[in-house]
Amino acid sequence: MGETARTVRTTCPYCGTGCGVKARVAPDGSVSIEGDPDHPANFGRLCVKGAALGETLGIEGRLLHPEIGGRRASWDEALDLVAARFAATIAEHGPDSVALYLSGQILTEDYYIANKLMKGFIGTANIDTNSRLCMASSVAGHKRAFGTDTVPNAYEDLEKADLVVLVGSNLAWCHPILFQRLSAAKADRPGLTVVTVDPRRTATSEISDLHLGLAPGSDVALFAGLLRHLEANGRRDADFVGRHTSGLDAALAAAEPWTVAAVATTTGLDEAAVAHFYALFAAIERVVTVYSQGVNQSSAGTDKVNAILNCHLLTGRIGREGSGPFSVTGQPNAMGGREVGGLANQLACHMEIADPAHRALVQAFWQAPRMAERPGLKAVELFEAVAQGRVKAVWIMGTNPVDSLPDADAVRTALAACPFVVVSDVMRTTDTTALAHVLLPAQAWSEKDGTVTNSERRISRQRAFRAPPGEARPDWWALAAVARRLGFGAAFSHESAAEIFAEHAALSGRENGGTRDFDISALAGIDRAGYDALAPFQWPWRAGEAATAEAKRFFANGRFYTSDGRARLVPTPFRAPAATVSEAFPFVLNTGRVRDQWHTMTRTGVAPRLSQHIAEPYVELAPEDAGALGIAPAALVSVTSPRGLIVARALVTERQRRGSVFVPIHWTDQFAGNARVDALVAPVTDPLSGQPELKASVARVAPWPATWYGFALATQRPDDMPADYWALARTGRGWRMELAGLDRPADWEALARVLLDDRKGEGLAFASYCDATAGGFRALAMRDGRVVGLLIAAREPVTASRDWLCSSFAAEEPVDVLGFLAGRPGGGCRDQGRKICVCFDVGAATIEEAIRREGLGSVDEVGRATGAGTGCGSCRPEISTILARQAAKEAAAAST
Structure with a gap:
């Protein structure tokens, strides 16, 4: 009998939604990808990036062998050098002279070994992650309010809410499957109200009943005003607040100046729109507030988070079905990293490095010789320390800081001067690997074995379904091999990811007894077979509890993880963004993602269809600003900040707020001549979270004088x-x-x-x-x-x-x-126009023609006529925009 295809259930490696994927591997090795209908995050849906995963599996450009100084080396030679240089640096300059910088795209088991090595054995907390750029302000806000970094909700709350408020979250492009779940719920229940709070009108705004295009960085004013309004209009849940919270008086005192008029002045919103939003939030009991990078990536990010949490705590709308504040993470395993202490100010299993009891517990469990006793350097600080020579050896794993950190040119200069740089990566050539003394070949998504945690605290298995090419190895394996060379062999003798996960689970239950939120001790004794078969589950899953598929929420019982068990309402005085516009730099520069690309495109950039929608970097400008500057649509423009200059294509759109510009983060020196936008961003950070202000730099824009x-x-x-x-x-x-x-x-x-x-x-x-x-x-x-x-x-x-x-x-x-x-089709050929639906290869011209020809009036009708929007659904907001534009044209024609 011939071989048969095999199907492997795994998890998508893109955003924090954590979608289940089925990889079907044919006997010839070819792979087809589809959504897993049994996974509770996506129920079979995939966005266009997930659907195109099969196109990213080639080995072109892969780093296949260790390298030292650009020459091929053996693993033993490379690891011996890494261990020797780290050991010598520590011996001469102390543990704080070395650092690890990790990624929300590595697996929990990788993170666990890295954290254990640095904090428990080398004795420094200089281990941070690019999740610092993503969700650190949520972590800090959660800790201030709840006593621990707890996301209380489940995805189904989006579907059960009667009001969903999306703050600084372009869910349609950045978390497409959650957007599809919300859109479907709204279609089933038209009474479900959606409010978007964002300086730009994004694709997500297409389903909103109210869009609040507030001034960049003014979120605290909006939500402080909401707190004041809720209190003034009797919406306090007196029983919940009295029994389960503290700090109300101080929080209300900070909110007192924020009348509707004051909020409107600071946010730039119409008073009627502010009042309408406040009335909706006050009147509707089931409210979920979803927030993401637009809240977190701010010098006041932690206060923004707490301003939102205050409103939910005041009204008791937390921990209940269809209610609660919901932080959605940007990376596939940002949550897993937080769970094992991947941030410089954490310990494993949501324990605190500043807590002597927690340090003692973890040290005893690990049998560690020297525990770090204070928080380490956060991401921006870490690379500043590299520049200053205080950190002399750094190991970068699965991320591209030369492009993704603020003041990116300074990061590049720092790494170029650093005495010893190690980079573990999948790709041979990135803007960061170019600066490495040692390169270590990492396994890619299809080859990795371990776990990830999504935004609703659901842990899923990522399973390998292809053999790694060349000499690629797991990241945890490389870390453990270096640990053994440093003399810590007994503690790093793991032979599989399953053993690491079991250790992690056992630590989560150690001396816990319900005193800590993170607890997966039910899996402390898991063996390899159980690990291989592990189904997605939502934590906590404590020892002695049975597995359950029911959604788990925190805080419905009013019990929090503070010293007195009460949640804290936190005063949030308003602070404007650190940089202010001026005559020299009159624009606010916002950065973020586009629909079909991911981070610095090392994965998505190899899939041709993912570049069909947007193929080059752009600058989004309001028509009034473009006109005043003499910038025509599709012209090239320069964007300049006090730190540098980039050049990109002008996208003139009414979706953009006047005085602001938006530039995507994805383009690097591998894909464009001069478009590394984070080189323009100042390294200003939130004083509590250390998260940089990536949404409110200052810039000027000018025509680029192309001939x-x-x-x-x-x-x-x-x-x-x-x-x-x-x-x-x-x-x-x-x-x-x-x-x-x-x-x-x-x-x-x-x-x-x-x-x-x-x-x-x-x-x-x-x-x-x-x-x-x-x-x-x-x-x-x-x-x-x-x-x-x-x-x-x-x-x-x-x-x-x-x-x-x-x-x-x-x-x-x-x-x-x-x-x-x-440059255009002749004869009977037809130009489809700009690609809208990548799944079914449908362009804007085809959609417009079908609307005119058949009198189509809805996205579903367009889908039935052309196929557009019937695949992953990521293009549905744009189809809605085309429908609205066509309707406006017809109305204008009828009136003339």
């Missing part, structure tokens, strides 16, 4: 990019490129050959045309009768039908050469 623009297709990535501006992305058969220059090339054909020649001239047929009068140039490269490259250049931004060109370039059949040179 020519270009669009190109090539089967190979060029070795050199002969343009002052460039951005490239994968397409079906190679690369697509956007180009521009400050000076017109002296030799167009030479430039074209650099871009398009896939084999250095062998057998290449090259045709070109230069229109000296119009300033245009076109070139076509062919080999064996097939197009292998195209360049279209002009004095203005190129208006070619890019999606048609890309799809034609990728097709097996011969292209329409004349149409290709013209």
Whole structure:
């Protein structure tokens, strides 16, 4: 009998939703991906990134072997060097001279070993994570209010609420499956009210009944005013507040100045809109407030969190079905990292490094020789210490701080000068690996084995379904191997992720008895078979308890984890963002994610369809601002801050608030010539959480004086990019490129050959045309009768039908050469327009035509007619926008 396909249940490696995935591995090794209908996070749904996971499994660009100084080395040689350099640095300069910087994309077992090694055996708490950039303010706010870092809710509360308030959360693009669950609930129950609070109108705003486009950084004023309103209108739950909270008087005193009028003045909102929001929150009993990076990534992030928590505590709307404050995490295992003490100010299992009893408990459990006694350096501080020479050896694991940290150029300079840098990564070439003395090949998503925890505290297995290529190894394995070389062998003798998880579970129950929120001691005795079969579960799961599929919530009984068991209402005086706009820097710069990309694109950047929606970095501007600056749509612009300058494409949209600009975080030096936006961001942090202010830097915007623009297709990535501006992305058969220059090339054909020649001239047929009068140039490269490259250049931004060109370039059949040179389809071919639905390859022009032709009036009708929006559903907000735009056009035409 022949081999049969096998199916492996695992978990998506993108956002903190934690969707279940089924990977079907065929006998030939090919893999197909689908959502797991039995996973309680997504019930089979996947967003476009998750659906495209099968396209990210190739080994092109992978780091396959350890390297020392750029040369291949053995694992033994590399690990011996890492251990020796760390040991020598510690011996000469002390434990605080070394550091680890981790990622919310590594697994809980990796995090656990790293935390144990640094805090319990090396004796320093200089171990932090890029989750510091993501959810640290939520952690700090939770601890102030609840006594511990507890997310009280479950996802089903989004569906059971009667009012959902989304604050600083573009759920549609950043947590698409949660957005789909909320959208479906609203469709089933039209009375479910949605409010979005965000300076921008985002895709999430499409389902909102009320959008509050407040001034950047003014959230505390809005929610302090809400607290005042709730108290003044008798919405205090007197029994809950009296029995289970403290601090009310001080919190109300801080909120007293925030009348509706004062809130409107500070937030820039209309008084009627503020009053309407307050009335909704006061009148509707079942309220869930979802908040994310727009709240956390702020120099006042912790106060923003507590301002929200205060409103729920005052009204007792916490711990109950359909009610509560809900922090949704940005990374797949930000929560798992928090659970094992991955942050510099934590210990494992939600214990506190500053608590002597907790330190003693963990030290005894680990039999550790030297426990860290104080919090370590938080992310921004850590790299400042590298720059100052206080940290002399750093190990970076699964993250790209040269691009993702604020003041990113300073981070690059610091690492370039650091005496010893180790980087564990999946990819050989990133902006951070370029600075490493030692590179260690890590296993990728499909090869890793362990657990992750999602935003509702649900722990799921990530299971390997492919053999690792080359010599890639688990991150925990590399850490434990170094620990053994440092002399800590007995404590780091684990042979599997299952053993690490069992140890973690046992520690969670040690001397707990309900005194700590995190407890999975029911799994302390789990063996390899039980671990392999482990189904998703929501913690806590204490020893002696039976497994249950029911949603678990915290605080319904009013018992919190503070010293007196009462929740704290915390005074939150308003503080504006640290930087203020000026004549020199008149814009507020906001940064964030786009729908189809992830972090610095080391994974998503290899999947061609994930670049179909947005293929280059952009700057989102309000029409009034663009007009005042003389910036036309699709022109190139510079964005300058006191720290640097980037260049990106102008996206002029009424969704943007005047005086603000938005730039995505994803583009690095691997994908664009100058678009690392975090290089512009000041390293200002929240004084409590250490989380940087990534949403409110200052900048100026100006037209970038290009004299020519270009669009190109090539089967190979060029070795050199002969343009002052460039951005490239994968397409079906190679690369697509956007180009521009400050000076017109002296030799167009030479430039074209650099871009398009896939084999250095062998057998290449090259045709070109230069229109000296119009300033245009076109070139076509062919080999064996097939197009292998195209360049279209002009004095203005190129208006070619890019999606048609890309799809034609990728097709097996011969292209329409004349149409290709013209940049648009001819004859009976049709241009679909800008790609909207990536799942079913549907463009904006196709949707617009179907709406006009068939009189479509809803997203579902568009889906039935074109297929758009019927896959992952991430494009449904944009389809809704197209419908509204078409309706407005028809109304305008009817009135003339």
